[in-house]
Amino acid sequence: MLNHQSYRFTATLIELLLFTQPESPHRVLSAFVHHLTGFTLTDAIDLEEREHPLTNNTFDEMRLYRQVAEGDHLFEKSGGTCNAY
Numbered sequence: 001m002l003n004h005q006s007y008r009f010t011a012t013l014i015e016l017l018l019f020t021q022p023e024s025p026h027r028v029l030s031a032f033v034h035h036l037t038g039f040t041l042t043d044a045i046d047l048e049e050r051e052h053p054l055t056n057n058t059f060d061e062m063r064l065y066r067q068v069a070e071g072d073h074l075f076e077k078s079g080g081t082c083n084a085y
Contacts (some may be wrong), residue, residue, distance in 0.1 A: 012065055013028070013032055019061070020061055024051035024052050025051070027048045027051050027053070028058065029055065033064055035062045
């Protein structure tokens with residue numbers, strides 16, 4: 001079951017896309033996830049490479065939103081690799 005936090009994330013992401021850089025959706029998503037959790041998404045790097053770089057304004061808008069969680073507790077570091085649980 002989804003809670004209000006998932007809706008907040010989705011609404012905020014849509015707001016960031018519409019009012020900052022709609023031509024760079026994958027970069028905005030990756031940067032926003034990293035800002036909120038510290039986790040780096042790596043599944044759309046090839047798509048991000050075709051998009052415009054993010055502007056300082058986009059990063060400034062993201063900073064208005066506080067982190068919702070730290071992602072470190074989801075992984076076990078072992079020999080330079082991370083094992084997801």
